[in-house]
Amino acid sequence: MAGAFLSDIQTLRKRAREHIAQGAVTPGYHADRDVVLRLLNEALATEIVCVLRYKRHYFMAKGIHAEGVAAEFLEHATDEQAHADQIAARITQLGGEPNFSPDGLTTRSHAEYVEGETLEDMIREDLVAERIAIDSYREMIGYLGDADSTTRRMLEEILAKEEEHADDLANIIEDLGH
Numbered sequence: 289m290a291g292a293f294l295s296d297i298q299t300l301r302k303r304a305r306e307h308i309a310q311g312a313v314t315p316g317y318h319a320d321r322d323v324v325l326r327l328l329n330e331a332l333a334t335e336i337v338c339v340l341r342y343k344r345h346y347f348m349a350k351g352i353h354a355e356g357v358a359a360e361f362l363e364h365a366t367d368e369q370a371h372a373d374q375i376a377a378r379i380t381q382l383g384g385e386p387n388f389s390p391d392g393l394t395t396r397s398h399a400e401y402v403e404g405e406t407l408e409d410m411i412r413e414d415l416v417a418e419r420i421a422i423d424s425y426r427e428m429i430g431y432l433g434d435a436d437s438t439t440r441r442m443l444e445e446i447l448a449k450e451e452e453h454a455d456d457l458a459n460i461i462e463d464l465g466h
């Protein structure tokens with residue numbers, strides 16, 4: 289039965305030999321690569337902006353002796369950096385170029401860079417940014433569907449982490465209220 293919907297071995301072997309320079313991108317890649325690369329570069333910009341915002345918040349929170357919250361900010365900054373690296377690696381794997389240019393960074397990013405005046409401001413702004421990231425990753429995952437399952441799985445992992453971040457921040461806000 290498998291033969292009914294799988295390509296036969298000869299066809300698979302022949303196709304794999306064509307366009308060797310495209311590496312992991314084979315003729316069977318069914319997503320719109322330009323769109324995927326654009327979305328991934330927007331996600332990369334978002335992650336970089338989040339790293340910068342969390343770093344700022346980490347050092348400012350340390351300055352006002354909010355050590356517990358500062359530690360959380362630092363942990364999130366480290367996670368966002370790891371996401372940025374994963375996304376950049378996938379962009380090159382797809383034959384694109386990761387955009388690390390500071391020019392236009394905040395325009396490409398979905399989330400904003402807000403410094404915040406008080407500790408509460410910082411936490412609230414971080415929560416807003418996480419909620420933006422959650423929705424944009426969810427949309428990208430829906431868009432990709434089965435057309436690029438590797439990128440989709442990577443984004444699903446990142447999404448799960450952003451949900452954890454949002455939950456951490458919501459808990460901190462609740463704790464501070466008591």
Ligand SMILES: [Fe+2]
Pocket residue numbers: 335338367368371421446450
């Ligand atoms: Fe992230």
Ligand SMILES: [Fe+2]
Pocket residue numbers: 338364368418421449450453
């Ligand atoms: Fe996050």
